Structures are given as C-alpha cells and as structure tokens.
Amino acid sequence: MTVTDPHQTQQDSRATPFAPAWFTSALAAPVDIATVTVAGAHISYRAYGPSSRPGVVLVHGGAAHARWWDHIAPLLASDRRIAAIDLSGHGDSDWRSEYTLEVWAEEVMAVAADAGIDGPPVVVGHSMGGFVTWTVAERHGASLAGAITIDSPVHDLTPEQKAARERRAFGPAKVYPSREAAMARFRPVPAQDTTLPYVREHLAGTSIRRSSTGWSWKFDRRIFASPRMSRTVLKPLECRTALVRSGDGLVPASMGDMIHSRLGCATPLIEIPDAGHHVMLDRPLCLVTALRAVLAEWGDRADGPTRT
Template sequence: MSSQTTGAAPVTAVPAWFSAAVATPYHRHDVDVAGARIAYRTWGEPGMPVVVLVHGGAAHAGWWDHVAPFLAASHRVAAIDLSGHGDSQWRRQYDLATFAEEVMAVAAAETPSGGAQDGVLPVVIGHSMGGFVSLTAARDHGSRLAGACAIDSPVRQMSPETRAWKESGRHLPGNKVYPSWDEIVRRFRTLPPDDATLPYVREHVAAGSVREVEGGWTWKFDPHVFLSAQMEPAEVAETDCPTALVRGERGMATTDITTTVAERLGGHVPVTVVPDAGHHIMLDQPVALVAALQVLLGEWSRH
C-alpha cells in the first residue's frame, strides 16, 4: 500500500484494482420473501454457478462491491440486502431463519432450474452476522447448497454491531437524522472500530449506508435487527454441504470460537486465518479475502 505525503497527514492512494472493481457494472434485482421486498445486485454471466454474499449487521450489499467482481469470472455473484438493511424492506421482527430464507430465495432466483446450474449448487458466504445466516442456511437447506462459509462470525457472542448499539444508549425504534449527507458520512464507523480499515473502502461503504429522509439523512438499517443478531453454539449443526470458516487474526471469531463451531459442524472444517486483519476483513485485507474465497469457490465448484 502506498501513500502520498501532503505536509499534514499521509493520504492513502486508491489502488487501480479497487477503482476498477467498484466501477464494474452490476444489475439490481428484487425478490419477494414472506411479504418483504428483498433487493440484491449481481455480477457475472447468468448460467454460471451462483454464490450469494451476505453482509453483516447494519451493513448492506455494497460492502461486497470491491470483492464481487473478482469472483465473477467463474460465478454468477449475488450480494443481498437482508430485510431491514440497505434497499430491502423492513419487517416487524427478524430472525436468522427468515434471513436464511431470503438468501435461498435469491439463490433460487439466479438458478431458475430450482437450485442448480449444470448440476452445480449455489454457495453462500456471509460476514459477521451474515455468517450466522450462512450457517443457518447450511443447517436448514444444506442439501440445496454446494458450500457455506462464515467470515469472522463470533458464534456464542453478541455480535459487535449489537454490543456497540446497546452500549451507545441509543433508543429504538428510529435512527438519528443528520442535517447533511457530508455530516452523516463523516460519522460512519465500523463496529468494532479498527484503525487498519482502508480509508477508500470505508468511504465507499459509508456512502451506500445512508438514505435521505424528511429533515436530512439517516442510516438505511432498521435498528430492530440488533434484537436478533446473535447465534448460540446449540444453533450450529452438522450440514449436508461442505462448510468453511475464515477469521481475521485480530478479529472477533477467536480460536476457541472457531474450534467450537468447527466441532459442531462435524470437525472436518477448514479454517483460514487472514494475517493482520480485524473483524471487517473486506475493509482492511480485501485482496487476501478475495484469494481465500477464490480457493473455496474453486474447490466447491469442482465437486
């Protein structure tokens, strides 16, 4: 990573690979799941094996904009906005099983044959709370999946987004309204905070995290999602599809957590540790994450 000195603080140069990735065109789609409109975006050609990317709590599909294009050479990549997030509709209540149904509906919409393209089933990959969703999808729908991966998902702990929200003292049901787009985007922070987050990635995901409302701008997510953003070890079970775990060296999914989850999944689960990465691996070590996911997708597609 290079930087330019301005005389005050170093300014991180935006690498060409990132600029090219976020400039890659994608298509927007909607699918109805249990009465809610679920938005998602796609890269890659229809007819290729499908992979569904699932964001974490309070995040959105745009967190994958700089990752998805690198998976699209061999896959039809779909990044979902779970209900209560991004551009999808809100629900009166949320749970991991419903989120998993949303993911499977997106996978089915991109595999019109009913779950497989040329005999290859879809893959689900989720980060943080999205990893809980991926593991739930594998548990409940494993026979319809080629594989499921959880990225730094702290099973048996309160998700970092939920913990920070509860500790902030902010009250349900609404998000604060800020007078300008500039002000709210400046206030964007990852939870937990991490100084290693690449500024150009953070700026991109921050810009997609807000919406205009009467009186100014607010966050897109429904704060009620934090009430159902936890997964206990007892909810993890062996699956009918291969599973894998990825964690950051400084992440929330510590060694004891991944060991417990791997044992619950049957023991034969590869665990990849991304060096010098915190909880938000796609924000601080995206190239390493892309490489790890390409290996998984290649292996699962081959089988």
C-alpha cells in the same frame, strides 16, 4: 491455511485517499440490480458475472448491506454468478416488524433462485451474516454447494447487539443535515482503525439515504432488539463448510477450533493475519484470495462433505 496479501505495500498506503486501480475497476464492473419478494417484503440484491453459471450469495453483517461487497464480488465473478443480498431491514430492502435468522435464511435462498445461479449455490456470510449462513445450511444444506463464514463468533449476542445493549452504538435514529455530515459519522462496529480510507469513503456514501428531513442510515434499529440473532449451538451440516478467521478479529484461534469441532466436517480454517473483524475493509484482497481458494477446491471436487 494462512493467506498473505500479495499487494501488501499498496494496501498499507493508508495515508492517501486515492483508490488503487483494482478498486476503481471493481466499482465500475457491470452489475444487475433486482428485487425478489419474500414473506411480503421486497428484498434487493446486486448480481455480477455471467448468468446461468455456478454461483455464490454474499451475506453482509448486522447494520451493513450489499454494497459492502462492491469491491469483493466483481473479483469473484470472472466465471461465476455472484449475488450480494440486502437482508430485510438493511440497505435497500424493505423493513419488517420483526427479524429472525430463519426469515433471513429464506431471503438468501430466494435470491439464489432468482439471481441466475446455475445449480446449488455457495453461501458466504460475514459476522452476523455468518449466523444467517449457518441457518441456511441447517435448513437447506442438501441444496447448497457449500457454506463459508467470515469471522463469525459463537456468542449469545452478535457484536452489533452487544454494542447496542451497552449503548456504545446504534442508539436512537439520527438525522444529519447533509450527506457530508452523515458520512463523517460512519464507523464500523466493532471499531476498527485499520480501515482503508477509500473503502471507508465508499461504504460511508452507500450506507445513507436522503429523506425530507435530512440524511440517515439505511438499517432498521429494531434488528438489534430481536431475541436471537447469534448462534450458540452448531451441528454437522449437509454441505461443505469453510471458516475464515481474521487474525485481529472476533474469532480467536481457540474458538475457531471449537467451531471446527462442532461442525464435525473436514472444514478448512483459513486465517488472514493482521486483519480486523471487518476484513473486507482492511485486507480485501486477502479475503478475495481466501474465497477463491475455497471455491476452486470445491469446484474441483465432486464429493460431498467429508465427515470426521
């Protein structure tokens, strides 16, 4: 399946800093902000839409945070409960002495239980968040309504870990003298020059915090020292699965086919053309369309995952 953008003309107007109405409306949507404690750490999340409804947990990538979904989650929440998590070491959640996919998976399940989602949740993960999503599905597949990954490449290292070890990003923690100076240094990793300016401005402003000495990024750099943040082995899961691939992202067509084969399910593979790895930054409405399509199909079907 290929998703094209019905608002492509609007989306390609990247020279203007002004945000379109759909974006400002999404940011103004009502949101519940809460925390849940998992293995001694306070885990923050943001929830949208009516409670006691079927729902979704959105999982960000490495060094990102829940606010990367601010303009996505409300567009999925008309009849669902949508929760966006800050994994430990990210955003407004506590930091840990060490990080594992397994602990992050338990954080996702705890948020799903606490956020007012009725019944088994769907878990959606981007990039490293996709590895967390697969881990959730392996450990709790029978308790999920589905698992969707967005441009999550199967490699020995995550894109963020690779950039850190090659010293292209995520070096020693920096403190900036002003909010403006910190925001000016915001860059997605891997680099992506197609980011919509109004999305970039919003994420830059929500990715930093003030301290007594200045402004710094919210994530813990120790996450990149963890030995296993990626996935090299996949196996059939006990829940429905779907894959979203960015046309200009990190999952080439051949890898998408390989992931599909390893999962062993009738897994829809959705391509978003002309999208970078961080698809919510340059083709957000296409991403919303793709997720809505999968959720609608699964909502209409009572059967479990179909084995091939």
